[in-house]
Amino acid sequence: MKKKIGFLNFGHWTPSPHSQVRTASDALLQTIELAVAAEELGVDGAYVRVHHFARQLASPFPLLAAMAARTSSIELGTGVIDMRYENPPYMAEDAGAADLISAGRLQLGVSRGSPEQVIDGFRHFGFEPADGDHAAMAREHTRRFLDLLEGEGFAEPNPRPMFPNPPGLLPLKPHAPGLRQRIWWGAGSRATAEWAADQGMNLMSSTLLTEDTGVPFHRLQAEQIERFRTAWAAAGHDWEPRVSVSRSVFPIVDERDRAYFGRESRSQDQVGMIDGGIARFGKTYAGEPDQLVRDLAEDEAVAAADTLLLTIPNQLGVDYNAHVLESVVEHVAPALGWR
Structure with a gap:
């Protein structure tokens, strides 16, 4: 299956002398530079992770707009925005503006979010979940956000406005046509x-x-994808959805790669605890390109998805991460029929 290939940047920074990303400014500016480099390499997407109260990327829309201003064709997205923290109307305005700047290239991943750096951080943003159910609050924020992206009027106009109003109820502006179908x-x-x-x-x-x-991660994820597509068909939506999976993939083509990731060639799935429940974590793919082609060909979830997001070690700097992306695009993707 032909696939879109993107990168997913967590945007870590640390003042350590071993890091190429030592400040928040470094993380933001290097993310923009990597999007430019990735577009030049023919990579299809540049995605950023969103974490609050951490030395990581946290405010995606200024960053996405800046990435859009420096690029022309690459998709720009998030993976994911924690909807427990989001004010849906304000987010709809920010997303609409960033999407218009990008000429319709935004692909916004949203969700309930991951374990936090602080206790109930969303409360510091002014949100109190009913009955303490923060997952339900995230879903409700998401439903409201999706409704607002439709661009329909809902607000009663002021009879004495500062500027003349069109007739009827007013929607939020700016409205970005098509963005509603690019939410993940x-x-x-x-x-x-x-x-x-x-x-x-x-x-x-x-x-x-x-x-x-108890089954391998890729097989459980493939079942997840199958259930999604079955539910989609049952819901009767009139457009085809997309499916992305994330993987850590590191072709070893030189000594730098071997030094950084040679030991990951023995990586396996792991089972652990997250948010008080059991979870299964997928393995890292690292090895000679021929071996990676064989290993990835057996990954059922990668085969089922139309988009592959490569998680990158951003603290190793723009040049090295561009090298990793180039290695996948040139040495792995063609052999698997993705290009």
Whole structure:
């Protein structure tokens, strides 16, 4: 299957002398530079992770707009925005503006979010979940956000406005046509993938699932994708969804690669605990290109997805990460029929 290939940048920074990304400014500016480099290499997407209260990328829309201003064709996205923290109307305005700047290239991944750096951080942003159910609050924020992206009027106009109003109820502006169909839900389980399908969102699945049935990670994720597509068909949406999966893939083509990732060639799935529940984590793919081609050809979830997001070690700097992306695009993707 032909695939879109993108990178997913967590945007870590640390003042360590071993890091090429030592400040928040470094993380932001290098993310922009890597998007430019990736577009030149023919990579299809530049995605950023969103984490609050951490030395990582946290405010995606200024960054996405800056990436859009420096590029012309690459998709720009998030993986994922924690909807527990988001004010849906303000987010709809920010997203609309960034999408218009990009000429319709935004692909926004949203979700309930991952374990936090602080206790109930969303409360510091002014949000109090009813009955303490923060996952339900994230879903409700998402539904409201999706409704607002439709661009329909809902607000009663002031009879004495500062500027003349058109007739009828007023929508939020700016409105970005088509963005509603470019929203993805980061699903951690088979059930949440089915919920995403019901809501009419694309599916974004990462390198972990918040459940474990004893089968290999890629097989459980492939079942998640199958359930999503079945639920999508049952919901009767009139457009075809997209599905992305994330993987850590490091072709070893020189001594730098071997030094950084040679030991990861023995990586295996792991089962652990996250948010108080069992989870299965996917392995890292590292090795000679021929071996990676053989290994990835057996990954059922990668085969089922139309988009592959490569998680990158951003603290190794723009040049090295561009090298990793180039190695995948040139040495791995063609042999698998992705290009």
